[in-house]
Amino acid sequence: MTKTLREVSDLAAAGLVAESELAKLAVVAEKYSIAISPHLQGLLQHEGIRRQFVPDVAELISSKNELTDPIGDQTHSPIKGLIHRYPDRCLLQPVTMCPVYCRFCFRRETVGQGSAALTAHELNACYEYIQQHPEIWEVILSGGDPLILKPKQLQQIITNLDQIKHVEIIRFHTRIPTVDPHRVNLDLIKVLTQRRPIYVVLHINHPAEFSPAALDAINMLADNGIVLLGQSVLLKGVNDNIETLSQLFRAMVKYRIKPYYLHHVDLAAGTSHFRTTIARGQELMTQLRGTYSGLCQPQYVLDIPGGAGKSPIGPNYLTSQQSGYQIANFNGKEHFYEE
Numbered sequence: 001m002t003k004t005l006r007e008v009s010d011l012a013a014a015g016l017v018a019e020s021e022l023a024k025l026a027v028v029a030e031k032y033s034i035a036i037s038p039h040l041q042g043l044l045q046h047e048g049i050r051r052q053f054v055p056d057v058a059e060l061i062s063s064k065n066e067l068t069d070p071i072g073d074q075t076h077s078p079i080k081g082l083i084h085r086y087p088d089r090c091l092l093q094p095v096t097m098c099p100v101y102c103r104f105c106f107r108r109e110t111v112g113q114g115s116a117a118l119t120a121h122e123l124n125a126c127y128e129y130i131q132q133h134p135e136i137w138e139v140i141l142s143g144g145d146p147l148i149l150k151p152k153q154l155q156q157i158i159t160n161l162d163q164i165k166h167v168e169i170i171r172f173h174t175r176i177p178t179v180d181p182h183r184v185n186l187d188l189i190k191v192l193t194q195r196r197p198i199y200v201v202l203h204i205n206h207p208a209e210f211s212p213a214a215l216d217a218i219n220m221l222a223d224n225g226i227v228l229l230g231q232s233v234l235l236k237g238v239n240d241n242i243e244t245l246s247q248l249f250r251a252m253v254k255y256r257i258k259p260y261y262l263h264h265v266d267l268a269a270g271t272s273h274f275r276t277t278i279a280r281g282q283e284l285m286t287q288l289r290g291t292y293s294g295l296c297q298p299q300y301v302l303d304i305p306g307g308a309g310k311s312p313i314g315p316n317y318l319t320s321q322q323s324g325y326q327i328a329n330f331n332g333k334e335h336f337y338e339e
């Protein structure tokens, strides 16, 4: 197991998919990229990991509300590689490749397809756009997975962004530390520590992702003073029960990653087998709040289809009354609060 699995035939040879499903999986593979890194291949005995990365014939089922651009990236993309939806921050996507392809990816129609990286010319156009928008305080490098770029290329991007005075914060969204941890090396650390602050948001969905190699990568980032946050997707059959979810957030906190967002799974095509109801998500959030440390509480959010942005959709504890408020506490007892 030394190479990334990319073809259905590779998956069959590794005994990961049934012979009887090969024809249908070939259709899946034509629509959506497949990649399972050597590191993850060693963790596939965990159902919660296997399900995230091994393609499933259920991906051919499109349910009625699913969309090719579920969170409306295109409606807010003024130029190629840049999405500017909120006033004070924008996403820069220097690359649309990932070391692995998640079966529920919200950008599954664009990642792993076509030309992978922005050209120097396209990147310059992005810098120019950011320069011309002084309201942009933060640039979020996303993708694809930006940490798949060579440290030298990342260095160049950071240097260019640093020349734009109003950009104070640089943030990376990545899955690499847990799915391809050997990419986190001293060259990368050097790039990520050359300017402060840099925030790194790690996409982690299951506690079994904290393998020894992943922990080495995470510790290397944290030991070098990089602020780490966690984002997770609520996925049916992966983490939609309180035991797994609490283990996931406790592991994050233990390894110095503050849980930031729990995403309701987006309406990407062929992902209905991963979708829980929002009511179920709220129930899990109530259980989390009822028992676990405040440090273990992410915000449960929905990216509104069409491009309207993210909104919190967690349980509501407060109801307005005539002379004040009724408020529930962590264990569900109602209290009256008068202003």
Ligand SMILES: *Cc1c(COP(=O)(O)O)cnc(C)c1O
Pocket: 071, 083, 084, 085, 086, 089, 090, 091, 140, 310
């Ligand atoms: C999610 C997202 C962000 C980041 O939002 P935060 O709430 O600041 O984490 C920024 N831009 C776009 C287009 C996004 O989808």
Ligand code: SF4
Pocket: 097, 098, 100, 101, 102, 104, 105, 106, 107, 108, 111, 143, 144, 145, 175, 203
């Ligand atoms: S790492 Fe992110 S962008 Fe890449 S496939 Fe997974 S969800 Fe999609």
